[in-house]
Amino acid sequence: MALIVQKYGGTSVGTIERICHVGDRIEGAHKEGHCVVVVLSAMSGETDRLLRLAHEITPLPDDRELDMLLSTGERVTIALLAMALRARGLNAQSFTGRQVGIMTDSSHTKARITRVSAERIRAALLNGIIPVVAGFQGINEQSDVTTLGRGGSDLTAVALAAALKADRCIIFTDVDGVYTSDPNIVPAARRIDKISYEEMLEMASLGAKVLQSRSVEFAAKFNVPVEVNSSFKEGKGTLVTREDEDMEAVAVSGVTGDRNQAKITIVGVPDKPGIASKLFGPVAKASINVDMIIQNMSQSGMTDISFTIPRVDIKKTLPLIQDVAKEIDAKSVAVTEAIAKVSLVGVGMRSHSGVAAKMFEVLAQEGVNILMISTSEIKISCVIEEKYVELAMRSLHSAFGLDQLSAKDRITK
Secondary structure, eight states, X not given: OOEEEEEEOXXXXXXXXXXXXXXXXXXXXXXXXXXXXXXEOOOTTXXXXXXXXXXXXXXXXXXXXXXXXXXXXXXXXXXXXXXXXXXXTOOEEEEOTTTTTEEEOSOTTSOXXXXXOOHHHHHHHHTTOEEEEEOSEEEOTTOOEEEOOTTHHHHHHHHHHHHHTOSEEEEEESSXXXXXXXXXXXXXXXXXXXXXXXXXXXXXXXXXXXXXXXXXXXXXHHTOOEEEEESSSOSOOEEEEOOOGGGGGOSOOEEEEEEEEEEEEEEEEEOSTTHHHHHHHHHXXXXXXXXXXXXXXXXXXXXXXXXXXXXXXXXXXXXXXXXXXXXXXXXXXXXXXXXXEEEXXXXXXXXXXXXXXXXXXXXXXXXXXXXXXEEETTEEEEEEEGGGHHHHHHHHHHHTTTTTSOHHHHHHO
């Protein structure tokens, strides 16, 4: 008997028929003798529908009230699935994030988990109850409802698996695993049998939408084995786990593209100590993630600073930067939205040289201009014009040999 946390995404519970199919899966695991904890997202499209309603009321909805609104989506699916399981004769109960003790900080819409008690989950399991938990949500110390950001149900599942010391955490979605690139853009993309936490974290943060990046970070911290699988067909998925020696045999494991990018440039910034702190302090306080930062060489005591943020955060970020720009007597602030980020990821980069040079050469051959560059031990990212992102992804995928063989084959051959 194993303790398994199963998480089902929005497409997996998008209709009553699909909810019933999820019920069949859970019933099968229960009959095999496993203890199952289920985490659900809202129905596919429901969160977007609720966001549209909020923005019909006001262009800038209050974050606290937005969390209260968005948290209702998961309540619908957990209640429906609990009903479906009970109709099969299984003892199931639905629980909100508050009820299972998922405590967070007060960063509304992007809250971070501070602790998980899971006491009611443990009690339910001891009494033979299948807990069905609302993903994506928790409460802060003031008992206000908070949400964990896009893909937050993944984080809920991994956090519960860690708290319960579960044997496995299975993320069921509409794809059968993690691929070397987005198959919708790169038809030759192949499924990866096993990937390290580090690689998956980089791919998730760089645009791969299979897993939320914070859920991978949490899994790595608490050593939770995570399997990504399809809820629509049987078969093996991708195991996200600790790095092993075989993984370093491949220089590049995946190619990602991210269109959710925008660049802000502050022109004519006085080049003196403390300016960067003034610029980025308010952005940090607003819980906005800054990715790449470039500062040009100083000329006549003035410089230009450019940085990238998620495109969805422009409305929040721009007023903050414009206020600081006035305060420091900068000349102007410019926004560029038509950009994207293309990235290579692989733990093998630590031991393979020439990856960056080859990436730049491939992009040059395709006539793709590089606007910004960022690197780490296991990834290289380039900001390019958005219209070239699909061409860049396909070209890099082919140039680094990801078209021909699966990750497992590349290691064994």
